[in-house]
Amino acid sequence: MHFKTLSLGIAIGLLASTASFAAVDTKRLPPKEEKFSFEGPFGTYDRGSLQRGYQVYKEVCAACHSAGHLAFHNLTEKGGPEFTEAQAKALATAAKVPAEPNDKGETTDDKGVPLLRSATLADHLPSPFPNEAAARANNSGALPPDLSMIVKAREGGPQYVYSILTGFHGKTPTGFKVTEGKYFNPYFEGWNISMPPPLAANSVTYSDGTKATVEQEAHDVVTFLSWASEPKMEERKQLGFGVLIFLVALAGILFAAYRRVWKDAH
Amino acid sequence: MSGPSTYTPKSGIEKWIDARLPLPRLMHDTMQTFPTPRNLNIWYTFGGILTFCLAVQIVTGVVLAMHYVANAGLAFDSVEAIMRDVNYGWLIRYVHANGASMFFIAVYIHMFRGLYYGSYKAPRELIWIIGVLIYLLMMAAAFFGYVLVWGQMSFWGATVITNLFSAIPVVGTHIATWLWGDFAVGDATLNRFFSLHYLVPFIIAAVVGLHIWALHVPGNNNPLGIDVKTPQDTVPFHPYYTVKDAFYLVLFVIVFAVFVFYAPNFFGNPDNYQQANPLVTPPDIVPEWYLLPFYAMLRSIPNKLAGVIVMGGAIVTLVFIPWLDTSRVRSCRFRPTMKWLFWFFAISCVILGYCGSQPVDKAFAGIPLVWIARLTTLYYFGFFWVLMPIIGLIETPKKLPASIAQSVLGDSAATPAE
């Protein structure tokens, strides 16, 4: 399946470090301490941030990165961005996915261009490239990793992804030379990253009037990607609260029973 | 399971069944009237907790197998589908994944408890040895299960562990190939690991049956390590220990639930949320935490074969403990020297685990971790093979109480408690 490409991409990500190890210690910096609404035992995803984050993903990240574990119907589900069904349908219809063979059994038109169709709610988010080789060919050999689990698949989680997105543009330290075709990012192991700075001020225009700074865009898209990694988090925390209350009550009753039974034995 | 039965069928039906299949009698004698030392402490509740863990793993595992696909191309996606699409799939999978860690936490407490109170000593040697067998089977089951996720750590962990067999001279590489069913870990390996992962827990359940059977012949050891002498020393298992075990079980489940619902990936490794890729090795291959001490031993030995032998020897050593301990006294409560050595041993196991979790070339306070691992490995083996036999002979134990009842109830023990 197309997710196969995921791990290789991560590898390239990890490996895109440098030959300049001799001069500077290019160990990645600890991630920035960005706060997110979904942290802590009662934290939930910020709905507005999720919807804006989806917009950033769709308009910026999706040019190179797939998020293949996500389906359009997920966008309407409780605990997620909670788009209305009509909104999600519109988003799906606008997206094109490879079509099934037509009645002649063809999957390409006369010129060999693959046939496409509009996505439905049941479809997964389309991948920007048909396969790993195509993805590499379009990104000077590097493979953009699938983003549907990126937050869970990285040490440091949301803070790490946020730091990568906002960690460009720093002054290159003396003694460190950026490898040709790479970009300087001290939050990335090896400091050389294949990804060009993806976000700029006003990369997107938010319909809710939020000011689209790099930090805001990064915060929103990390919120969205955190949900993509862990879509059942809100359900999990809610259920956990009930389970713990039940267990504590049960423990209390059992403790009373235990004391009662053993009273005779001493 | 042994000894004279006190069961008297109460109804005609019970009598009828008892004459044909004495199952009610068995349950009555082992779970109800079974005389149990009255002084068992919290550390003795982990036997019941472990039975619970096994049941949880089997139930959640059977359910997960209804959705999991054992195919190298599909396995990773099928796990993610369980997490996202299957109703309560995330819950069942997180319970199963964290359940493995909780199972090992419980088994390590159970083992250290046995070690501290001398529960392996005559006449309970076989209980201990069967327990070591269960521990081995648990490690096998956990290893197979971890591979099934087919993440990067699954794949490379499987590669590293199966490659250990290639250290065996002459036939080693053939054994590795035989285990893989290919020339590297691949689809064939994943399929057979799934088959074995489904099988091993049921073998564990059977061996646990033997473990409990063997326990019910001499009965429980206890924190004093002295034998049960009079009926005053014991209480019937039910209700005394059923209620006590149940209470501590619920406390254990609370901890379990906190992990499942609020830190479900605490024991996990981020790399395992990336699909297995045979062409890319992760920077640091780390096994699951419960195998780290053995992994540290393996890595601290520069020679591959010697490392494998030391690692295997560390587990095989456990089998010989009943005969390595020469002391007349069971419980460390009455063994002033052994008590200290025991705690050093426990700490050295933790240090070994830490060494195993760190990159090979790391140092602590200027000392390379590999040397710390070597020293602690030396203590591990020295503790069992040198200190245990010698200390048992030269140590002067403290005075043992006359009986369990006297120790618990004071001198009024002569009068029945109930």
Added chain:
Amino acid sequence: MAATKSDAGTRRDFLYVASGAVGAVGVAAVAWPLIDQMNPSAAALAAGVTEVDLATIQPGQQVIVKWRGHPLFVRRRTPAEIAASKAVDVASLPDALANNDNLPSSAPATDANRVIKPEWLILIGVCTHLGCTPTVSTPQMPEGDYGGWLCHCHGSMYDTAGRIRKGPAPRNLEVPIYSFLSDTRIKVG
């Protein structure tokens, strides 16, 4: 009377032993298919051995063949490349072992121990650091400082015998088991 009894005993013992032995043969015969099924299947075996035709490869050229899921480098070395490799002092290498599956693991990393025929260098194209595929160096497109390979991931440089010379990789590129079927054809695996 006593003789008959002992006779019968002997015959009975023999029958017991014989049935046991024949039964054991039967068990072994049944066990073998159950054990052997775990060995690589016919499909895996077919995929595990690759034959490479060398006739079309020019001096200085490298072709990459996929083998057992890994890239396999087949490089026809020029005399200059062979000479450069031979001039290296083995003791100065970061990894002084040949890492050649055709030789004992203690074989030193001399140029002769890295090849069967000096002209042909056959390597598993997996960087021994983190598993990237290194890029080949040619006089037109030099990669790294040693004329062999450069791994772009972390800058490991290999020489014209595939030995690690600089960078984080710990070991020389692995030489797989292979043999020459003819002057222009090798069998790998």
